[in-house]
Amino acid sequence: MAERYSSFTPGGTAWLLQRVTAVFLIFALAFHFFLLHFVNHAWEIEFAGTQARMQDLGYFITMILFLITATFHGVNGVYNALINQGLTGTPRKVVLAILVLASLALVGQGIWVAIEMRGGLIL
Numbered sequence: 001m002a003e004r005y006s007s008f009t010p011g012g013t014a015w016l017l018q019r020v021t022a023v024f025l026i027f028a029l030a031f032h033f034f035l036l037h038f039v040n041h042a043w044e045i046e047f048a049g050t051q052a053r054m055q056d057l058g059y060f061i062t063m064i065l066f067l068i069t070a071t072f073h074g075v076n077g078v079y080n081a082l083i084n085q086g087l088t089g090t091p092r093k094v095v096l097a098i099l100v101l102a103s104l105a106l107v108g109q110g111i112w113v114a115i116e117m118r119g120g121l122i123l
Contacts (some may be wrong), residue, residue, distance in 0.1 A: 014076060021073040028066040055116040067110040075103045 012104060036045060054058050079099055115121055 014080070018073065018076055018080075021069040021076075024065070024069050025073060027070070028062065031062065032066070050118050051119070054114060056105050060114060060118055063114055064111060067114070068107055071107050071110075075099050 036042075040049065044119065054063070080094060082095060
């Protein structure tokens with residue numbers, strides 16, 4: 001019988017964060033689909049409506065947390081999948097650096113857009 005191998009250390013920080021973000025994403029995705037696909041249908045979504053939703057501080061914070069957790073969850077999953085496939089040494093460090101930089105750029109851009117949709121840095 002083959003041994004089970006995972007780059008996640010059971011009980012480790014990355015393992016725990018992967019599970020915590022998964023739970024948060026289940027609820028955030030449910031909220032997103034309910035609000036933007038059932039309450040407001042796709043053909044009803046407009047720029048002004050998005051700006052109006054971003055005025056609600058709770059919605060704004062939820063979308064920022066959604067962006068951060070989805071980015072972490074996805075990138076952490078991809079990175080660990082690559083490690084499980086045998087990525088080691090210098091290529092592993094290069095891939096990690098690229099993924100971290102891409103994640104920071106994605107989150108930074110997303111937060112900037114969210115702030116602009118809110119009308120600037122008004123909390």
